[in-house]
Amino acid sequence: MKKEAVLVTGGAGFIGSHVARHLLLNGYEVVVLDDLSGGFCENIPEGARFSRGDAGDKQLVEGMFAQYRFKHVFHLAAYAAEGLSHFIRGFNYKNNLLASVCLINASIRHEVKTFVFTSSIAVYGRNQLPMTEELTPSPQDPYGIAKFAVELDLRAAHEMFGLHSIVFRPHNVYGTNQNLGDPYRNVIGIFMNQVMQGKPLSIFGDGTQTRAFSHIDDVAPIIANSIEVPEALGKVFNVGADLPVSVIDLAEEVMKAMGKRVPIDHLPARNEVLHAFASHDLVRKMFPDRPTPVQLTTGLREMAAWAKKAGARQGRVFKKVEIDRNLPPSWKALLEKNEDKNEDY
Numbered sequence: 001m002k003k004e005a006v007l008v009t010g011g012a013g014f015i016g017s018h019v020a021r022h023l024l025l026n027g028y029e030v031v032v033l034d035d036l037s038g039g040f041c042e043n044i045p046e047g048a049r050f051s052r053g054d055a056g057d058k059q060l061v062e063g064m065f066a067q068y069r070f071k072h073v074f075h076l077a078a079y080a081a082e083g084l085s086h087f088i089r090g091f092n093y094k095n096n097l098l099a100s101v102c103l104i105n106a107s108i109r110h111e112v113k114t115f116v117f118t119s120s121i122a123v124y125g126r127n128q129l130p131m132t133e134e135l136t137p138s139p140q141d142p143y144g145i146a147k148f149a150v151e152l153d154l155r156a157a158h159e160m161f162g163l164h165s166i167v168f169r170p171h172n173v174y175g176t177n178q179n180l181g182d183p184y185r186n187v188i189g190i191f192m193n194q195v196m197q198g199k200p201l202s203i204f205g206d207g208t209q210t211r212a213f214s215h216i217d218d219v220a221p222i223i224a225n226s227i228e229v230p231e232a233l234g235k236v237f238n239v240g241a242d243l244p245v246s247v248i249d250l251a252e253e254v255m256k257a258m259g260k261r262v263p264i265d266h267l268p269a270r271n272e273v274l275h276a277f278a279s280h281d282l283v284r285k286m287f288p289d290r291p292t293p294v295q296l297t298t299g300l301r302e303m304a305a306w307a308k309k310a311g312a313r314q315g316r317v318f319k320k321v322e323i324d325r326n327l328p329p330s331w332k333a334l335l336e337k338n339e340d341k342n343e344d345y
Helices: 014-025 058-068 089-109 142-161 187-196 220-228 247-258 281-286 296-310 329-337
Strands: 005-009 029-034 049-052 072-075 114-118 164-170 201-204 236-239 264-267
Touching (some): 005 058, 072 089, 089 114, 089 142, 142 164, 187 201, 187 247, 187 296, 247 296
Parallel strands (some): 005 029, 029 049, 072 114, 201 264
């Protein structure tokens, strides 16, 4: 017998498709809402219902809530390009903030039990390391600002209307179903796509910047299972890998996993947080049965095998750049090269 109906926004995308799969395994009736701007129909797990559309479309969202009477909402739909967000501020806030408010409003009106939101460690900005949930967020880019604004709005919605929420701050997640063709985000996917095309690996700066790269199996099951942990309500959790790795070392590991070497192209450094990794003590305490973390070399081999089957993908160029001042030269060249083509966001 099925449990309650749940909505998964972004369920045709990377993390969302895996969360939807785990919810189905847990017996829930899963409805996916995705506009397919960054996701693919083949990612949607068998057994889930699918509605194509924008999470910020009030009429569509209201109709879905009335039809399915969702008890839980998992909001994973976002355009998660931190670096690019500086140059697409309006698009960023419309898709990452205002669409979230549309879903929060519907959740309040339809008395949803739990609103699960995937934020990001981008909310911390250039904070002390390791980043812990007790730190005061200080986001450095519009993407992180939008994510933190949603966190604050959920807090206000609970105080005013009693809407329960759980917030996860994942970071640098990789694995199967990732959009290999996106030229602006997900460095592991970018690297693998470049290797398959025989292109140099693009690294901004000297590559000494560090991130903790998180396998999808370390993240998705915890997010999906969170609605069955009453103690998680109202909490914020960092979720992902513990050990930081430099981007230059990551490039070497990706080439090993792909079984092919290509040159490395060092591009001008971007304005970005140089070192970012988080503490996961709280999530370990609240979810003691979480899976054993996947080692980076193991996860890269698994993703590489999937990537080779999926094949290289031509990235979609974001043409609706609102500010081109200080746009990284490689992105500007990509925009100019494709200005006469039809691909667009």
